[in-house]
Amino acid sequence: MTHHILKATKDTVHLGGFSHVLTPALTVNSGDTIEVETYSGYYVYEQAPPEFMTPEFLDICKNLPPERKIAGGPHLLTGPIYVRDAKPGDVLEVELNAIAPSLPVGFNAIRSGWGALPEKFPQPALRFIPLDLTNNIAEFPTASGIKIPLKPFFGILGVATPDASRNSIPPGAYGGNIDNRELQPGSRLFLPIFVPGALFSIGDGHAAQGDGEVNVTAIETSMNGTIKLKLRQGWNLTTPIAETPTDIITMGFGETLDAALELALKNMIEFLERFADLSPEDAYVLCSLAVNFRITQVVNSPQKGVHGMLPKSIFSQKISLSSHIS
Template structure:
């Protein structure tokens, strides 16, 4: 029978800022073992529930996206798959979203937002109802997931934890929630699994560079699978919808989207995001900073069309169900 293991955020030797296959494992587990993690947030807990916008210029991006691990999984060999099952994900009582200073250059429109801002979220008061309040009249569903989930690279050396890779890493995929399964292609003996960067909610794209960042308690099952050569990058499986989830989706209020059209996919994405920000300012009366942060935690960037050259179409869409009261409805 596989054992359970715990990884504490208070032990600094359990935290690393680079993927490196030379890192010494903090635990060795058998396939099928459960590992619980007490995780720092994606900003290395530099912001707390009492932080203000005055603290943002002091943010050190070099400490960003800390990963907890690595975990050596017995039986994992190059060519195998590491199956990662997300059993439980629990946020802290608070979270944060920031527009980081332009000098850091973080976010899809970082060059257009040279200032800084910070939103501290209350993740406790309405936890039972499943949402948090952006501002009165705007509710954001809480859907916890981990931004950083990955294993060691095949090549020697250090690799930043900030980008995503074929071995996982900072994949920031909001669909890999509790009940989901992630499949990662093993490149080194033992896989060397690490995770971190808890999010309470995020839009596809994480457009301002931050989601609702929060410390997270996570319980994960790690299993080795063989004979799946088609998994050459992270693949994932989401859980089946419950009747309640289907009912909620069907009764949704639709979405509002802005299309960005350009011969460059990145520029098309920037245009789409600008369009949604302009709509939120003009139609809903939000400030420019509020609009940028709201888009990052609730709006989805989607490739609407990619084959009709020379231009691409990207949609930045926002579910209207987040608007629950005056003056927004």
């Protein structure tokens, strides 16, 4: 196993989407670890305070090559990372070992026509929010005494598909803009692979976010992390699934919350059939008794997200995704 460092530069990031024709920023073997740097705020940098900018980020914003501008999404992603021997039908395990903001400030933006209440809040608005990285909090509004604990995570973790240009806003079977705040250090995300090499990209750092992400954004900020990428085989995975130290998480994405919930529920039933050896009906009942279904996000049009959380503590024997697949 090798440890890599992947800095974010104009040659190692891409903007707005995913593409299988992008030149990889890094090539790794299964089991390698990567220290990865990400930047956020490409479209707001001219309005940002000095502490939000670094010379490297400014170079990206001013000199990003046209071929690394993929689609119309707002996200600046680091990658793609090519994993040797990865092929369609395999599964990519993304182990999240460390995640931390790299700057003492983030931003929140209301976008006209977006969010859960676009008619009530039609005007765009941009706020930069100081981050107290020593005490791990953000006070908002300033001087209000309201202190939000920082729980940093990467909003986007995804692989390429056969599409040459796929917008970074909607999540899907490939992962992408999941915006699931449960994916903290110590978690693992499992993604189906669609193209050779997987072509994994990461970004959209969130210092703090509520379930739903209702006004379109979290506290968006540049984020560094350490991840491990590992290939898994023999598992016909069709949609992302995750494991935290305490829960198994299934996900559903749909144009309505009802559709997203239905898919997250079906994915949880399928998990319980396969990994807990339950009948479909018993799995359905257990979901009603013990699984917590939560709104992931309602703003990544056209896909809303729901995730189901199954507590691992209810099982008498240890249950783990990693131990059940090769």
